[in-house]
Amino acid sequence: MIKIVLLGAGNIAKHLYEAFAASPQVEILQVYNRNLKNIDFTKAETPITDKLSDLAMADVYLLCTSDNSLSDLSAQLPFEGRLVAHVSGGMDMDVLSDKNRRSVFYPLQTFNKNTAADFTEIPICVEAEKKADANFLMDLANLISENTHFIDSSQRAQIHIAAVYVNNFVNYLYQEASEIMKEKDMDLSLLYPLMQKTLQSAMENEPQDIQTGPAKRGDTKTIQKHLNLLDKDSHKNTYKQLTNAILKHYGSQEL
């Protein structure tokens, strides 16, 4: 039985709690949060505390708090030499205080408060200062996911950038596309099948092998027509900048 303590009460804490609670090989000893009222997801099945001095003896302490809190919180832990992991994609391992054995247990997914997460397919990226700790965390990860990886801090930083691309940037493009559709009294839902096919094709092929469209073709006539039709300067800007990136990538002259 692996004994863990969760620290934090946000989305990731909640989803990790639910995933570990469902594993018969994991015992969640405690959930800590500064504010007890926010720990509603334990449904009284696990002891909760708002005092670091009350923390139980566990095999690993998972810090699920905000990126900015990790340094201070890890320094305030009232013990030394134990295994402490943060769960953040954006922070290096060494943001943690070195008085404990530092590590990272990063589930590579974006979590909604109200949608249950199926951890079996979520990649879990594991890193630790000591090889034995890395192996231990890998065993723990394998209990809840079938998609686990040893990933070091420099790789994780790179993942975090790529995640900004495929999550934040892609969602922003959906957002502008939705605005563009609304201008002519249409809804983004008309494009859902195309959005699904685009993702499916990108996963079944290398994205660079399936790029299409006016920018890829260097079809400046269509590009100019689109720029003329776009109403908002912000849309013209996004269209022009991404078109230029694609034109350049495929060796055409930029606009």
Add this chain to the structure above:
Amino acid sequence: MIKIVLLGAGNIAKHLYEAFAASPQVEILQVYNRNLKNIDFTKAETPITDKLSDLAMADVYLLCTSDNSLSDLSAQLPFEGRLVAHVSGGMDMDVLSDKNRRSVFYPLQTFNKNTAADFTEIPICVEAEKKADANFLMDLANLISENTHFIDSSQRAQIHIAAVYVNNFVNYLYQEASEIMKEKDMDLSLLYPLMQKTLQSAMENEPQDIQTGPAKRGDTKTIQKHLNLLDKDSHKNTYKQLTNAILKHYGSQEL
């Protein structure tokens, strides 16, 4: 029984052929192409021709040829007053010769040569000069799809722009993300669950309600860290431009 003639032998012609061939209420009288050898998808079950003068009498002629060919091909048709449709998202209806009754039958999807398309969920956008023709094409569309719409040329032009966003631009972001992952010996597949969740969330919510990330938060420290980590100028550029678009959209100062 609706009698149709398909003109063209590209991806869309092939996929429309297969969809109509599967409908008991449609008879494909002929497939025309300049080059007979390219019409391999009929498997000898439908007459083929390379002579416009041989075209049979049909209820509708579906021009599935390239955008640039539509004007000339429609002018060369050896008859008048019949219903002629193009299937292009990027062209206005009036690109067709007015000697026949002009219309559009646009399946809003991107087609792969070798992957069968399930038309039932593909939006089909119908337009015609005459209301009766529009209704006829809608009936035809309803035979192969459960997602049919009357869409005029100005709306279709707008759809085409939004399609560039959600297909070409999104795929290009996947492409850069893949390059960024490869720089640290990782694969884009690590991000597939995040890519899927991103799309799923955008379809279950309004994209503007679920935007997250450093640009949305105005977190310039993380943004600067990412820009410093990016190796290639082209990646720095894309990251910076989309970040600026999001910063501006949410009222933060641009970089």
